[in-house]
Amino acid sequence: MSEKVRIPLAEVERLATELVELLSPACERIEVAGSIRRRKATVGDVEIVCIPMLEAETDLFGLESGGSRNLLDERCEELVTSGQLDKRRDINGRPHWGAKSKAALYRGFACDLFAVLPPAQFGTIFLIRTGSSEFSHRLVTQRRQGGCMPEWMQQRDGLLWSNGVPVPTPEEGDVFAALGLAWVEPAERTDLWRPAGLGIAS
Secondary structure (H helix, E strand, O other), X not given: OOOOOOEEHHHHHHHHHHHHXXXXXXXXXXXXXXXXXXXXXXXXXXXXXXXXXXXXXXOOOOOEEEEEEEHHHHHHHHHHHOOXXXXXXXXXXXXXXXXXXXXXXXXXXXXXXXXXXXXXXXXXXXXXXXXXXXXXXXXXXXXXXXXXXXXXXXXXXXXXXXXXXXEXXXXXXXXXXXXXXXXXXHHHOOOOOOOOOOOOOO
């Protein structure tokens, strides 16, 4: 794929704010992540992490049928139909448009939408999607491989696990605490970051 166009932070923030306003009625929670949150001078895409609003499906008699409607999925399809949002295609011309992540174009600019669906936890996905990529990779890599995660823990499917038991991480701070790390401000989450006291090589 061609290299993403990078535009000034203030301009991208305006796009992100507009997109959040369009999507928020269909979300329990919605946050801007990625380079915008890390306050990079220029940004190549908008990254948004959200918890979709789910609504129980009912039958003709108004009784719950056991299924649920994903209002965020429905809202995204409405925006595509109205021309406010486009599905972004990969090098093979295929769209990436799943329940957990969607690659889109908003006003011609690349946007990635990440939905936190149960049992995934918001704090884990928000932290990973804020980046940077090397920072996030280091957090979820075990210590014996040069990362921050103890050998008895792992990250899988948006969940943090400890000895096979899921660790609740509704907020980013819960992830840092579970890993025994001090809070790191988003702007300081760079590829060069190294935690103190874990003996991780540079």
